[in-house]
Amino acid sequence: GAGVSQTPSNKVTEKGKYVELRCDPISGHTALYWYRQSLGQGPEFLIYFQGTGAADDSGLPNDRFFAVRPEGSVSTLKIQRTERGDSAVYLCASSLAAGRTYEQYFGPGTRLTVT
Amino acid sequence: TQLLEQSPQFLSIQEGENLTVYCNSSSVFSSLQWYRQEPGEGPVLLVTVVTGGEVKKLKRLTFQFGDARKDSSLHITAAQPGDTGLYLCAGARNTDKLIFGTGTRLQVFP
Numbered sequence: 001g002a003g004v005s006q007t008p009s010n011k012v013t014e015k016g017k018y019v020e021l022r023c024d025p026i027s028g029h030t031a032l033y034w035y036r037q038s039l040g041q042g043p044e045f046l047i048y049f050q051g052t053g054a055a056d057d058s059g060l061p062n063d064r065f066f067a068v069r070p071e072g073s074v075s076t077l078k079i080q081r082t083e084r085g086d087s088a089v090y091l092c093a094s095s096l097a098a099g100r101t102y103e104q105y106f107g108p109g110t111r112l113t114v115t
Numbered sequence: 116t117q118l119l120e121q122s123p124q125f126l127s128i129q130e131g132e133n134l135t136v137y138c139n140s141s142s143v144f145s146s147l148q149w150y151r152q153e154p155g156e157g158p159v160l161l162v163t164v165v166t167g168g169e170v171k172k173l174k175r176l177t178f179q180f181g182d183a184r185k186d187s188s189l190h191i192t193a194a195q196p197g198d199t200g201l202y203l204c205a206g207a208r209n210t211d212k213l214i215f216g217t218g219t220r221l222q223v224f225p
Binding site for chain 2: 108
């Protein structure tokens with residue numbers, strides 16, 4: 001079956017612009033996670049959804065970052081007024097349900113470059 | 116603040132050698148996972164350990180969770196070029212989000 005897919009795979013934008021990153025989770029997975037991975041580092045948690053609601057958004061760095069999952073499936077991470085420090089790979093993961101016993105399956109990521 | 120520190124950060128070895136990667140923290144985790152990530156891809160789960168002192172084996176890979184559930188190790192026996200990649204530990208505490216370690220980049224030369 002299809003795994004987690006993310007689009008676009010690469011995004012180059014100018015400082016100050018608005019970007020949207022999309023995640024299509026595995027069908028039937030109710031939990032969806034967003035992480036950010038800077039070069040040479042491990043992924044850093046941003047936010048996770050259980051269904052349509054954000055269960056934990058404590059990792060969002062500031063109010064320029066926002067994520068939605070209106071129908072409990074596809075999610076969009078939105079970044080306003082992008083800064084060069086936002087450049088990173090943004091990873092999405094999904095699992096059957098939220099909880100430490102459920103494996104998270106990761107997508108290939110979107111590489112965001114802010115020039 | 117990085118809660119999980121991995122060492123070494125980089126490791127280059129010849130095929131057939133053994134190696135150990137360490138994942139250390141001052142915090143207690145309810146479970147700890149090890150992932151492997153290849154360039155251009157997301158991390159893939161290798162194992163989950165939940166009990167202090169637990170040892171799990173996956174072919175040539177041996178994973179151990181410290182007795183106090185603050186640290187873990189990954190030992191690879193007779194490394195092969197196919198083991199090359201970024202190895203990440205990730206801990207879960209009282210919430211469902213994962214806290215990832217700093218990563219160990221392994222290169223195995225034939």
